[in-house]
Amino acid sequence: MENALSLPRPGRCKWAEGDSGNYTFPCNVRVESGTSYCADHRALVYMPPEERRRSRSAAAPVFKRIAA
Template sequence: MTVQRLPRAGQCKWAEGTGGDYYFPCQNRVEAGISYCAEHHAMVYISPEERRRQRENPQVSQQRRIAA
């Protein structure tokens, strides 16, 4: 069994891994109330406008899927 080290308060919560065996490789600091550093936030956040565009054109949304 692998010991999981959870991110500390104020640390990016970007997770990697599969099947429940996750680790948190990013050590970047984050502001209070924010889960991800700026780099990872840009990867996972989808603006309402983009979400609307994806609903209107679902083929395009399949190309952008990156989530952890």
């Protein structure tokens, strides 16, 4: 038996949970027009560009040359 596709209700948070195509949308909070997530979930998925650059530079691997 195949699972029916579960979609979030229009105007509600699109925060998805699950895997392998079996997603649920447990957050039923209303969202502002033009946004996909409620304020709480938007804070989890959105990272300002400055912070993204900072975390990228901090996580960049450092390669050291080894004398042969």
